[in-house]
Each structure stands twice: as C-alpha cells, then as structure tokens.
Amino acid sequence: MIRSLTITILLLCLSAFPAGAHSGGSLLIGTERSDTSTANPSISGSTTATLQTTDNRAANNDTRVTVLGYHDFSKTRKATEMLLPTATFRKQMEAIRDLGLNVITMHDFMAWKRGEQKIKDKSVVITIDDGWKSVYTDAYPILKEFKYPFTVFLYKNYVGGGASALTKKMIREMMEHGCSIGSHSVSHPYPSSVKQMRAKGANTYAGYLRKEMANSKKFLDENFRINVKTYAYPCGFVTGEMLPVATEVGYEFLFTVIPGKTTMTTSNFTIPRYIILGTHDNIFRNATSFRATSSTAATDGAIVQSTPHPVQPEPGALISDRLPRLFADLSKVENIDPESVTMRVAGFGQVPCTYNPETNKVSWKVSRRLRSRKCSVTVQWRNKGSTQYEKPMRWTFRINREAAYRPQ
16 A cells, blocks of 8 residues: 555656646656665665665664655635545644644754654654645635744745746745745656656766756755755655755755654665555554554544535544444435445445435444454445445444443
8 A cells, every 4th residue: 555655656657747837757666665664765866876864873772753745735616636625634634733743843843853853752843845835825825823833945046937836925935934945846847757767878867867956945045044965856866866956955854655653773865754645544544653662552544524414423533332233325416226225344345234214324233342452334325216325425423442342
C-alpha cells in the first residue's frame, strides 16, 4: 500500500500545478520507506551521495517527528488527490489536538536535528507546497485558530502568479502569525525536464540545478528578509548531483514525498513527508500513528473520514460499547432496490442487516463483542432496475479498549 500511494503522489505532481505552468513527463520513483525506517530513497545518477547521517549524540534518542505535506484546499470543490476539502483539513487539525500531538515550528525542528535542543516525542511539522491562494483563504485561518505553526514551500515563478496564487502581501501576513517559508525551486520542473537537462552533461546540469535552487533561495531571502534553509524537492525527485549543490547554495534540510517518521539519524538530505491526499484517508491515519517505545505508549492514528449519508457510530468515533448498533440513513437516496441492500462488517463479513424501505434506513446490532481497536463497515445497494451496485459507503470507528474491557 505504501508503494502504491507513493507512486500515486509522484504521478499526481504532474497534474497538481496551476494550468499552463508545466509540461508533462515521466517520473523516476525512489524506494519507499516504512513508518519507522531511516532507509534512503534511491538516487538517480552516477554521483554517489552519502545520505544517511550518523550522529552519535543521538544514538539513543527515540524522538520521532511526523512531517505532513499539503497542497490545495477548497470549501466547495470536490476532493481530488491534491485538493483537500477545507472541512476535512479542520477535522485533521482537531484530531492532532485530540491525540495530544505536539505541533512544532520548522525552527524547532531544525534546531532538534542539529542537536541544539530537545523536542517532545510524537511531534508534528505542517508543510504546504506550491503557494496556492487557498493556503491563505482556507488553511491559514484554521491554523491560526489552533495556533499551529506551519511552513509553505514556495516556488518562485508562482508567487503572485495569478488569481489562484499567493501574493507577497498574503505571505507576509501569514509570516506574522506562525508561517515560515521554504524553497520549492524556481519553476517546479517536472522530472522529465530534469532528466533532459542532466543528459546534456555534468556542467550544464550543475548550472541548471544552481539556477533552480539558488535563484529561488535568493528571491525568497530578499523579498521576505529571511535566510531560507529548507527545500522541498519538486515531485520528490532527487538525483545525487542535487545534494552538493543544495549545500553549496545554503540549504540544510531537504524534504521528499516518501512517507515515514523522522528521527535524529534521518538524513537531512531526504527528510520524509506524509503527503496528505484528498482521496486517501489512511495516509493521515498512518502519519498520526506512533508505535510504543521504551518510554512512550503507542498512539493510534486519527481516523478522519466523511460519508455522503449519516451513519452511526460516526466515522472516527471512539466508542465504549462493544455491542453497538450499526446504522446508516439512506433517506436521501432515491429508487433503492430493497433486495440489494447489504452491510459488511470487519470480522463478520456480510451480516443480516435490517433495511426499512419506507425510511431507507439500514441497521444491524453487533452479535458478538468487538475486540479490535477499529471496526470498518461497508454499506452497498443497487438502484431499481440496475444490475450495477452504487459506490460502496465505507467508514471506520474506534473502540475504547480500556473502557470496553472493564467487567460488565
């Protein structure tokens, strides 16, 4: 699943940018990493780079950080892979708060990685790529409300680049309220363009990389009176030649699109990020999940879902009843074939649910106590006269195991 989502993220980079900003191309995909791994993604090219840093001071440090990556937001448009409904973003920020995770600034993240200060285990860094106007109109008010710091990775050519882009004024305002700035190159080149330049020879390619990396940093430094130290690889595409150039022009921390937790020993050249897609709820769940360590308990990731029709227990709800009644209200669905309505429950398979054709409501009382931390439910139906089922409605709720296993 991690590999398929990584491929999806990289491929969708090709369609996520403003219209007319880029041309298409193929991608070279690095090796995905697991949630707790510090393995390196594969690097294209003959230049060999040592990506895994070794820091003896941090050998016993088990602090873990999740870096989240977002792109575009909307209150009205339908979710796509790179566009997240604003309401879902709010729910995710609420989930971070409810889980007790610690949202830190990029400044604190960098100081921790340098060994200059300590941070809490299970910390979160919030990043947003490209510079869409919706960062200001949709995400920023929510982040400001929660007092969550965040970083926007900007590419030079899109700052003030049209009606859908952030303006310098918007960026400066956000910087006064918890926003920091990182680089995302000058033009956000596709991997195909990068590979074409690389094929022209080492000198030409090095000059091209310096232009994309250095000119972006210079623009951001001068316009926002900062010293940018962070860089997000466009589309997560990395070649070995990028690393010495990045160091030469002044970058210290470089971010990928490969999911995983960051530790003190994670390479500063390939910091993982969970790219949150509007159509994949499980990415945020994985990002907010932390395994138990010798000093901390495990944290189950947040389930942030929405369903087109009301259901009980609600998506992501934490319940104590191990014998709940599962319920879906399909009253707004017209022309349902009563004989086609089915419900499937994790651990039970298809269950003998009850469907009321007068109210269009379906329910089932769990017949034996739920024992897992999570339970997933799927409800499906056909319209009258159709042989094809409508898109299944799925949701997941959680069971409070401490409460659930108390003697009754």
